[in-house]
Amino acid sequence: MSPLDHYGLDQHWLTEFEKLSQKTTLARVVRVDRGEFDAVTDSGIVRCTGTGICTGDWVTLDSFRLAATLPRRTAIERASAGSTSDTQVLGANVDTVVVTVASDTALDLGRVERYITLVWGSGAVPVVAITKTDSGSVAEELVLAAAPGVEVCTTSAVDGSGIDSLTAHLRGTVALIGPSGSGKSTLGNALLGGSVLETGATRSADGKGRHTTVRRELVPIPSSALVLLDTPGLRSVGVQGSEDAVASAFSDVDELAALCRFGDCAHEHEPGCAVLAAVDAGELTERRLGNYRKLLRENAWAMSRQDARARSQKLREYKQISKSLRVKYAIDGRKR
Template identity: 50%
Template sequence: MVDFDPLVPFGWTEAVAAQYLPLLDADCVPARIVRMDRGECDVMTPTGPARATCPRADSPVSGLCTGDWVSLDARSHVRAQLPRRTAITRSVASGRSEGQVLAANVDTVLICAPADGDVDLGRIERMLALVWESGAQPVVVLTKADTAEDLPLDEVRAVAPGASVLAVSATAGSGLDVLVAMLDGTVALLGPSGAGKSTLANALLAAEVFATDTVRATDKKGRHTTVHRELRPLPTGGTLIDTPGLRGVGLWDAAEGISRTFSDIEKLAADCRFADCAHDAEPGCAVRAAVESGEVPERRVRSYRKLGKENAWMEARSDKRLQAERNQVWRGIAKEQRRMYRERGSRR
């Protein structure tokens, strides 16, 4: 009989067992990916940690990432990826019409923004759209609160409807008790380099697990000290995934995430005179009226329109790529049919 207790600190619950055990082959056990490398990954299994071999990139099982649950055979080969509950997905950095999964099966995402400089509200909105779309619950964390001259909590709360916002200092220990009370299940940290993610992760883990470094004093930009996404059990229960700093966060199929991030604007838009109002200069625009009255900042409307256009552009690129792939398949079929007809004709 398989003992699943070693998997419990890594997120194994009765609900997970009920979902995944019926999907396993008789000779396989469930395992969770702790860290990915090229062609191999570190996993936690019912018998403890192991090194597993991943399928080839061109196999049906591809795109594995930290946080995935997989089916593992007796030779420590990953046989299948088990269904994801959530997935944090961005467009690839190259701008190609492809999505990159940053972390899987995440319940809570801590969007880290350093408070020791100007807080970038537009970046926070972008990250919120990414997280809402994933199915996880976002929490905006203003880090390095002990060095901030002013904490713009009200401004951040205004751009994060439905999400909790708080300020913490991992080095001073302030705000951590409130943050820990908000953590649920698997927690992922997202944010730019220099946001203090690894320092915060170490504080939550109560151990110096991840390397940290200082930021440049000139522009407050950090150095990449975390180079892998790695999953660790939290001493308070649940698991934590630290991620490398994100320079760019391209949206990928994030219409629902944008809608939730800008729910205040979409609620106003329902009262616009025209259903296809662009909230620019149309008569009877409820959003423009809210801007003019000071209810909604102009910056937020620009951000809403920008992210919406970017997402629509990416969706169009993705549709074209899929159509091109379909066309290529049909060209191959037609070519094969022509070859068969020629061969039949030559035999007559």
């Protein structure tokens, strides 16, 4: 068996590789540093040079140098928190994303909804893991209400409860995301069956965690076809997906919106609004509706910045072409 088989190789990637030059070597990126990366090949893990890639990418190598990156099947991207339209890729070609929610810290449903929106926008399937149930308790029904259509599992890495149930919902390459201190690395170790990932305690003052995971790394899960991607804790998550991602994360609101009298209902004060009627009836919380509106606005803003960036790039290209033509005409004129 090839080492690549332990890192998610399937027929899709073999087919994509066959479209390229066979003089190169197929590999998957398992860890990225500045200008260098580790990749697994048929011969094992090798150190290579190249930029513009992310952990989880499938690539081709030419003498330990990056030759090409195969088209990503999925990509977990978060929008920049600043004023730029840049995005950060947190993981590539991930199939399942486990959103960790710690039982021993205050429950932030808005953050859970934000993470789920991020995952749906990536093309992966979200699963919520309520962690540390041995040291705290979270109202599971609140999490279920904030994650319609998403599997929610309660787990404890200390006594092992819920780990088998969680594993049953995982497919392919599995990423763990959540804030620092939410138990990502501890849960990852439980899935891996040993102390592979570095862990740390939360601060007693505010219950927040320290960043023990400082880079993204792929690790095969023994005795399974799963590959684990641990990620650093996220202080902020900017939504950079689509309206479809928000609709998937808020499927309950989306289903209600289809019943509104007006097709372009903004769910503010329009007559015949089924969403507002559900709020009045106590079937939908004001908090959830408010976060739905917020994420739609945020997504629209992120997409508008992307469009502005694309227009700016086109303008730069036009100016460069115009400049080249002017130089060419000037040279041709002097030759005459």
